[in-house]
Amino acid sequence: MSPTRIPEATVARLPVYLRALNSLLEREIRTCSSEELASAAGVNSAKLRKDLSHLGSYGTRGVGYDVEYLRYQIAREIGLTQDWPVVIVGIGNLGHALANYSGFSSRGFRTVALLDADAARQGELVAGLKIRPFTELSAIVREHGVAIGVIATPAAAAQSVCDHMVDAGIRSVLNFAPTVLTVPPEVDVRMVDLSSELQILAYHEQRKSAPASPDPTLDPEVVA
């Protein structure tokens, strides 16, 4: 049943299931029901079963799922059975944290280079890697077969950095700069926007504390 395309919403949850399965394995639980796994992943059990059914029939009716087997199948589906070389561009505050983050390498993502345009930063050792000049990007991509690039530069530089990445052959970009990136259709961009997340929380928070205050139109007084 797996030749069909997997729904995007399902793809986004597969990493969560993978984490839940790893957590079960650490507790030496070998088998689980959809109910147990769903609760560990924080989703509805019907949703979980439907998600998994898109990958194939890896469970046993009346029994449940073999944790290790299911984990392997999900990892294979996502593509985590292979190694993904990654470059990070912009080694400032955030770039340093990312370079030091072990959660990437433990899941098959290997940081092969840290790049920065600032000559003052170059040569600095971060997480065992030397910061290298941004101009070396395309040589590094060629050498290691890098497909995924991470952008942690200021917003003003992000589009230019992205263009160079695409030129160099990178086809997937994870963008932390708060700006919309324009890329050719074959390139995927995912954006992580921390300010947006806070703003969404603020919206709901405001609704919680203000039950009713109908002032739809007010003076265009602007607070900078």
Add this chain to the structure above:
Amino acid sequence: MSPTRIPEATVARLPVYLRALNSLLEREIRTCSSEELASAAGVNSAKLRKDLSHLGSYGTRGVGYDVEYLRYQIAREIGLTQDWPVVIVGIGNLGHALANYSGFSSRGFRTVALLDADAARQGELVAGLKIRPFTELSAIVREHGVAIGVIATPAAAAQSVCDHMVDAGIRSVLNFAPTVLTVPPEVDVRMVDLSSELQILAYHEQRKSAPASPDPTLDPEVVA
């Protein structure tokens, strides 16, 4: 007009529109069409218009939107006309980066305290704030009226930290630890999971480069 609830998908895009409007204002553009704004925000213009229509009728047919006026209306809707005090718990690699990030304070989010359980870190000055013991959480929340908490601790500590936050009165949580948090229904949690983002990219990347079906069970009919 505006008393109706705003769809969640729309709420998630409002911050993007806000950024686009700010960017237009910086270039001293006072008026824009839905087409221009949509392109700056990277969305379809019909979607943009429908989103904005949920807030009210702030445009002028035949003309477009007044950039400053629309910005104010969106900011008001999100709740950015008021100040949101924030606490960050877990001042390690990521916590340091977050504390130093100017993008939060520039949008009405004010970091009032940095907390860490590690005694060795306490007293350290980060971005003008001293790292304080985690035990002071509830006093700080009371004193500043904090409604939003950020978790940047290891996954193993996240649920416990979250529980303390909820007890202290925090009702919105931004979680960076890769673990599912359980909270009472009146509390909102948003999760930022960088590993998941990379895994989603990897899934699509794998599909791009592997046109042949790796699954032995069924036919090799695969999209280009």
Add this chain to the structure above:
DNA sequence: AAGAGTTTGTGAACGTGGGAACAAACCGAG
């Protein structure tokens, strides 16, 4: 004042995703 040209706001069609419910499949006991 009227018409031509724009652009918004929205109704309607379409697609995707979520959840309840259930038949199919499996296990173990007797």
Add this chain to the structure above:
DNA sequence: CTCGGTTTGTTCCCACGTTCACAAACTCTT
């Protein structure tokens, strides 16, 4: 082998979100 208990995989239906297409509303020119 059959029956009862259990759990998956799937079907059906509804809600939500996206996109198209167009009438309504506005500006500007003549």
